[in-house]
Amino acid sequence: REPTLPPGPPTVPILGNLYDFPTEFPHYRFTEWARQYGGLYSLKIGPGTAIVITNVADVNELMNKQSRATADRPHMHIADAVTNGLNMGMAQYTEQWRTHRKAAHTILMPQAVARHLPIQNAEAMQLLQDLLRRPRGFYNAIGRYASSVILSVLYGTRAPRYESPATAAFFKAQHEWECLLEPGATPPIDMIPLLKYVPERFAKWKRNVRKTRDLQRAVYFGLLDKTKERMQSGEANGSYMEEILARKQEFGLDYENIGYLGGALIEGGAGSTASYLQSLLMVLTAYPNVQKKAQEEVDRVVGQSRMPKLEDLEHMPYLRAITLELHRFRPVAPLMIPHATITPVEYKGYTIPAGTTIFINACELLSLHLPPQSLLMILLRIGELYDDPETFNPDRYVLTENGTKPGVDAPDLKPNFIFGVGRRVCPGVHLAQNSVNINVMNLVWAFNYTAENDAAGRPEPPDVWNYHKGVLSVPKPFKCKITPRTPAKAEMIERGLAEATETFEKFEYGLEHEDKEFVERARA
Numbered sequence: 001r002e003p004t005l006p007p008g009p010p011t012v013p014i015l016g017n018l019y020d021f022p023t024e025f026p027h028y029r030f031t032e033w034a035r036q037y038g039g040l041y042s043l044k045i046g047p048g049t050a051i052v053i054t055n056v057a058d059v060n061e062l063m064n065k066q067s068r069a070t071a072d073r074p075h076m077h078i079a080d081a082v083t084n085g086l087n088m089g090m091a092q093y094t095e096q097w098r099t100h101r102k103a104a105h106t107i108l109m110p111q112a113v114a115r116h117l118p119i120q121n122a123e124a125m126q127l128l129q130d131l132l133r134r135p136r137g138f139y140n141a142i143g144r145y146a147s148s149v150i151l152s153v154l155y156g157t158r159a160p161r162y163e164s165p166a167t168a169a170f171f172k173a174q175h176e177w178e179c180l181l182e183p184g185a186t187p188p189i190d191m192i193p194l195l196k197y198v199p200e201r202f203a204k205w206k207r208n209v210r211k212t213r214d215l216q217r218a219v220y221f222g223l224l225d226k227t228k229e230r231m232q233s234g235e236a237n238g239s240y241m242e243e244i245l246a247r248k249q250e251f252g253l254d255y256e257n258i259g260y261l262g263g264a265l266i267e268g269g270a271g272s273t274a275s276y277l278q279s280l281l282m283v284l285t286a287y288p289n290v291q292k293k294a295q296e297e298v299d300r301v302v303g304q305s306r307m308p309k310l311e312d313l314e315h316m317p318y319l320r321a322i323t324l325e326l327h328r329f330r331p332v333a334p335l336m337i338p339h340a341t342i343t344p345v346e347y348k349g350y351t352i353p354a355g356t357t358i359f360i361n362a363c364e365l366l367s368l369h370l371p372p373q374s375l376l377m378i379l380l381r382i383g384e385l386y387d388d389p390e391t392f393n394p395d396r397y398v399l400t401e402n403g404t405k406p407g408v409d410a411p412d413l414k415p416n417f418i419f420g421v422g423r424r425v426c427p428g429v430h431l432a433q434n435s436v437n438i439n440v441m442n443l444v445w446a447f448n449y450t451a452e453n454d455a456a457g458r459p460e461p462p463d464v465w466n467y468h469k470g471v472l473s474v475p476k477p478f479k480c481k482i483t484p485r486t487p488a489k490a491e492m493i494e495r496g497l498a499e500a501t502e503t504f505e506k507f508e509y510g511l512e513h514e515d516k517e518f519v520e521r522a523r524a
């Protein structure tokens with residue numbers, strides 16, 4: 001380790017800290033290291049360098065105030081080989097990235113996303129009906145909701161079923177993509193660039209790159225072609241891509257770039273929203289007292305004769321607190337997406353070289369250390385920002401704006417921090433927040449969520465630590481009994497879905513045969 005770097009765990013020759021680098025749930029290991037080496041420490045990844053930040057003031061200084069220097073992404077040969085460097089979320093900080101980003105930003109601003117509220121509301125209504133009719137299928141019903149919203153908003157085409165062709169094709173491409181990006185799935189090409197030149201017949205990873213690339217292109221360009229066709233047949237429905245296609249010269253984007261812009265947005269929007277809502281049902285089931293308090297608030301504001309509307313949220317401080325507490329308790333991206341430095345950064349007497357990978361350990365920052373069985377977690381509670389951080393307790397956000405202990409000063413810790421920092425902050429934040437807000441109100445209003453009984457007949461609440469490994473915090477499927485709170489509410493859901501038909505129909509141009517049949521059956 002160069003002496004100008006922040007401290008870090010001991011290194012070995014050549015590999016540095018690579019021998020000890022976590023491949024599963026890295027945020028746990030990062031947390032242990034933070035306790036030993038402080039809120040800003042460094043790791044040697046072979047010849048390369050990474051820093052891990054867990055201190056909110058350092059995040060603000062380095063990522064926001066010095067955002068020009070820290071807006072890059074680490075170079076990943078595999079990502080470039082699959083997407084030609086055109087995936088906005090993984091691309092280097094280039095002119096091309098800025099062009100994509102500008103197009104995303106302009107159309108995903110609060111005023112622009114308000115235009116998509118009717119279809120978001122209608123899809124949320126179908127989610128309620130799906131839960132009413134097939135409560136045990138709640139996991140996939142949420143997956144369908146999230147992908148249908150993003151497909152409708154971006155391409156003006158919805159996915160009435162979890163198995164709808166566009167959704168199924170997207171999930172397949174996404175699965176291949178995630179497998180390819182998994183640590184250890186490909187040789188260390190970024191460390192040993194010569195590996196790029198191994199002929200394809202000796203390099204399985206090259207065949208996988210081609211397969212993933214073909215699958216992704218089939219989804220992205222299939223959807224884009226359909227949007228173009230719909231516009232040409234006079235069936236435009238105000239989708240995001242229609243606007244991009246119409247203003248492509250102004251945005252400086254050709255068809256190839258527009259295809260990948262859409263791809264990055266589906267990728268960013270579908271899984272994140274789904275895992276957030278799956279975690280929501282998990283905590284409502286695991287914390288019945290929170291559920292009860294939330295239902296009391298919704299009933300107080302909405303009464304018994306109608307469904308909630310987005311405007312009601314203003315009068316529901318406890319529900320707003322639930323949305324924030326869930327971001328804290330189970331951050332969708334515990335390590336966000338790593339950034340990288342573009343130029344050397346001088347900070348606190350250290351020199352962080354250009355090309356350094358930057359991890360932000362959101363979990364540690366939010367005082368969510370390790371699963372409860374860890375002794376470390378029990379020992380290291382002192383001096384934290386939050387009271388009893390491993391408990392899901394929305395009241396902390398009713399008590400203080402940032403949910404921190406009263407009297408703890410954390411001015412840099414904004415509730416939206418969980419959507420990222422600096423120039424790479426999530427462009428889908430407003431769209432995501434509308435989805436979260438609509439569904440939190442609807443789901444609390446509509447159903448009771450109770451733990452299923454175990455073999456001995458005792459309630460078995462979901463294990464709130466049982467998550468898949470990977471970049472996103474996705475809860476593993478869990479059991480939960482979902483029942484309508486009253487027959488009148490069940491009736492309102494059925495009626496609400498029927499009333500949404502007009503909105504849906506605008507997004508059903510060219511539906512595949514099975515989807516058409518499904519929709520007709522559901523409406524009958």
Ligand code: HEM
Pocket residue numbers: 088089090101264265266267268269270272273276332333336337338339418419420421422423424425426427428429431432
């Ligand atoms: C609960 C929902 C969501 C959460 C928690 C979330 C969180 C994040 C985070 C933490 C990042 C990394 C920011 C950084 O590097 O500093 C990110 C990036 C990104 N998100 Fe989201 N996101 C959500 C929903 C969405 C939606 C709905 C979309 C699309 C409409 C989207 C599109 C993207 C894209 C394209 C990037 C990459 C931006 C870039 O590198 O320039 N996200 N998101």
